[in-house]
Amino acid sequence: MERNPYLPPEADVHDIARGDCWRESGGTVYVARGSDLPQRCVNCNTLLVQRPKRKTYYWHASGWYLLILLNIILYAIAAMIVRKKIEISAGLCDQHRKRRWLKVGSALGLFVLMFVAGVVMFGGETAGISLACFAGSVAALVAGVIFARVIYPVEITERGGRFKGCGPEFLASLATVTRGSR
Ligand SMILES: [Zn+2]
Known part of the structure; x- marks a missing residue:
């Protein structure tokens, strides 16, 4: 008998995702709406004692970002309308x-340091250094936001969501399905 390709590999009960969840090419994980990730660390695949809290993820097609160039409020309204959401629990x-x-914490600490340095150096002969410090503080803030997310959506549709950011051990534990086969 041929094995159902959508089933996860044989393993203990915690390896089995809730409903439909599989790995696609490029390190993307697909979670069907109403399903969930297995109860494991999305980084190293360690079994989690408790199922992590469900979190709502939002996504919209990147083309909508162009509206920011026109008007940021218009973009915010459009994004609220067109965004798709999905609830899953990704734990560490x-x-x-x-x-x-x-x-x-390190990124936020660096942000505060660079920002304060920028204020102290502001104006006069050190204006250039001040500007560099402000730019550095923005970069530190962006890094902090990137470090804070566990996984992030690359697409959310009516049927499910595609996520990136999982570690190789976690990915290896999921069944593989080639994109487009469903
Ligand atoms: Zn881990």
Whole structure:
């Protein structure tokens, strides 16, 4: 008998995702609406004692960002209307949660330092240095936001969501389905 390709590989019950969830090419994970990820660290695949809280993820096609050039309020309204959302629970083990907060904390610390330095150096002969510090503080803030997210959506449709940001061990535990076969 041929094995159903949509089923995860044989393993214990915690390896099995809730409903339809699989790995696609390029390290993307697909989660069908109403399904969920397996109860494991999305980074190192360690079994989680508790199912992580469900979180709502939002996504819209990147073309809508062009509206920002016209009017940011118009964009905000349009984004609220066109965005798609999905609720899933992506969790981290204790070790990866700690590592995440260390990275976020470092980025925020750097942001504050650079911002204060920018204010102190503001104007006069040090204006150039001040500008560089402000630019650095913005970069640190962006890095902090990137470090803070566990996984991020690359597409959300009526049927489900596609996510990136999972670690290789977690990805390896999921069944593979080639995109477009469903
Ligand atoms: Zn982990």
